[in-house]
Amino acid sequence: MKKFNEQDIRLMITKIKEQTPEHYFEFKDPFWIMITTILSHRTKDEVSNLAGRNLYEKYQTALNLSKADEEEVSKLISKVGFANVKAKRVIGAAEIVINDFGGNVPNDIDLLMKIPGIGRKTANVILSDAFSIPSIAVDTHVHRISNRIGFCNTSKPDDTEECLRKQIPHDLWLGFNPVLVEFGKTICKPITPKCNVCSITEYCNYFKKIQSKNRK
Ligand code: SF4
Numbered sequence: 001m002k003k004f005n006e007q008d009i010r011l012m013i014t015k016i017k018e019q020t021p022e023h024y025f026e027f028k029d030p031f032w033i034m035i036t037t038i039l040s041h042r043t044k045d046e047v048s049n050l051a052g053r054n055l056y057e058k059y060q061t062a063l064n065l066s067k068a069d070e071e072e073v074s075k076l077i078s079k080v081g082f083a084n085v086k087a088k089r090v091i092g093a094a095e096i097v098i099n100d101f102g103g104n105v106p107n108d109i110d111l112l113m114k115i116p117g118i119g120r121k122t123a124n125v126i127l128s129d130a131f132s133i134p135s136i137a138v139d140t141h142v143h144r145i146s147n148r149i150g151f152c153n154t155s156k157p158d159d160t161e162e163c164l165r166k167q168i169p170h171d172l173w174l175g176f177n178p179v180l181v182e183f184g185k186t187i188c189k190p191i192t193p194k195c196n197v198c199s200i201t202e203y204c205n206y207f208k209k210i211q212s213k214n215r216k
Contacts, residue, residue, distance in 0.1 A: 013172055015199040016183050023178035030105040030130035031062050035090050037125050038117040043080045051077035062103055066094035089117035107131040134173035136164045141184030150205030
């Protein structure tokens with residue numbers, strides 16, 4: 001598999017940023033970033049942001065949410081996928097933040113992953129969005145795009161994270177996930193990527209393969 005040099009990677013990421021809308025963050029507070037990130041699993045950002053906003057308006061603090069009624073929370077987040085499961089998770093997460101971490105969301109990946117509902121990807125999103133700690137969160141968009149372009153040749157998101165950590169210059173880690181997520185939603189879509197308007201076709205392995213297939 002072709003590996004890109006640092007200059008190519010920097011140029012590609014600049015070009016992707018230029019054609020991608022800026023990611024909108026609903027909250028600045030680490031606790032509410034954590035709650036919205038838990039809600040966002042298999043749910044559109046607009047929907048999880050709105051559900052997070054409903055919870056914030058009702059409960060305001062981790063302590064209040066930790067004591068909330070599960071059914072009431074479930075109603076407030078009813079539009080997100082798996083609302084009942086997530087209601088349990090956000091209350092459980094609030095309880096752990098209060099009981100185990102003195103009311104503060106930890107800024108450590110291993111501690112974050114002790115909270116129910118937080119896996120490796122979610123923990124990396126929280127580190128980066130809530131604490132500006134350079135991290136690479138690999139969701140389906142980042143995994144797909146990294147393999148299409150040819151940054152990686154992996155089948156599992158955890159392997160993609162390891163591969164990207166080796167290839168992407170450290171100063172580009174912060175913001176890497178939101179940029180690729182927006183790029184994946186608008187241009188490099190899952191089923192039908194819009195290669196005809198993409199600005200990095202000259203680097204992309206997937207595009208080169210399609211072109212050479214069409215020539216045969
Ligand atoms: S050329 Fe197509 S497949 Fe490659 S990154 Fe751009 S949109 Fe995605």
